[in-house]
Amino acid sequence: MEKNENKIIVAITRPFNRIDEAVSIVESHGATPFIAPTLELKLSNTESLKALVELVNDLDWLVFTSPTSIESIFNFYPDFREKVNENCQIATIGHKTEEVAAQYGLTTDLIPEDYTAEGLLKAFKNINIKNSLIGIPRTLAARDTLPEGLEKMGADVILAESYESIIPLDTVRIEVLIGKILSSEIDAITFTSPLTAENLFKIATEEQIPELVNKLSKNVLTVSIGPITYKTLKNLGVESIYPKKYTVKDMMELMFENL
Structure with a gap:
């Protein structure tokens, strides 16, 4: 790779409200962060969230898949x-989600070794959750792997739905990022969820996509947070x-x- x-x-x-740790690490290595969120998290007090809160006293389990799911609930309730x-x-x-839960006075009883829906399902296999009532506040853009797996158990x-995962209304930063990738001005890029990757390609034009794929694969060190x-x-x-x-x-x- 040419630096x-x-x-x-x-x-x-x-997302902007989740960049501090990454920016700090980049700067600690003497590198320069280029911040271009391809995802925005919008807190939502939906009817389904209201229903969950009303039933919370009957729940056997609460499952939080991200800090935002916790922050949204406490924002509205x-x-x-x-x-x-x-x-x-x-x-x-x-x-990280456990830490945020603790900030709001919630004690975590179960954390999977593998920080994915699949990992949590594996952890639940050792627990009898038959006929248990489990509440999961999250974005509806999330995969169905977790709820479907729990129901099978x-x-x-x-x-x-406690928040929405949307493309930022202002896409200028994303457009500039695409231009920088295509002109070989970016050395590495990080993606922390499927949507952060998908949204980048939604903003790119059809003409840009083939070269964008080529650059990200061969000229830029592309790093994912995990297997999904x-x-x-x-x-x-x-x-x-x-x-x-x-x-x-x-x-x-x-x-x-790897840089």
């Missing part, structure tokens, strides 16, 4: 902690790498090891 003559430039596609019954157990996908699942995002990029024609542990920190460390 720029000056500082290494790393593109970060995470500050007294949510008091509503959760003492027998309701909490599962989080990843320690005999649980009753309540899905609640890796698979999405693969389906788009882009080769990438991902760490053994699916965290931002491990993703960034792997990236700098």
Whole structure:
């Protein structure tokens, strides 16, 4: 890979409210972050979320798949902690989500070794959840792997839309990023979810896509946070790498090891 003559430039596609850790790591390595979020997280107090909150006292499990799912609930229902019954157990996908849960007074009972829906389902196989009522606040853009897997284990699942995952209304930064990739001004790029990758290609024009795929595969070090995002990029024609542990920190460390 040809590096720029000056500082290494790393593109970060995470939402604006999730970039601090990645930016800090990039700068600590003496590189320059180019911030171009391809995803925006919009908190939503939907009817399904209201229904989940009303039923929270009856839940056996609450499953949080991201920090945003927790932040949304407490944004609209500050007294949510008091509503959760003492027998309701909490599962989080990843320690970052666990940390946010703890900030709001929620104690996590289950974290999978593998920070994916598949990993959580594997962890639940050791627990009898037959006839359990499980609430999952999340974005409806998420895969159905988790709720379907829990239902196959005999649980009753309540899905609640707590936030929307949308393309930013202002796409100028994304358009500039595409231009920089095509003109070989980006050394590495990180993707932390399937949508961060998919949205980049939705903004690119049909004429740009073939060369974008080529550049991301051959000229840019493309790094995914985990296997699900890796698979999405693969389906788009882009080769990438991902760490053994699916965290931002491990993703960034792997990236700098390979630059």
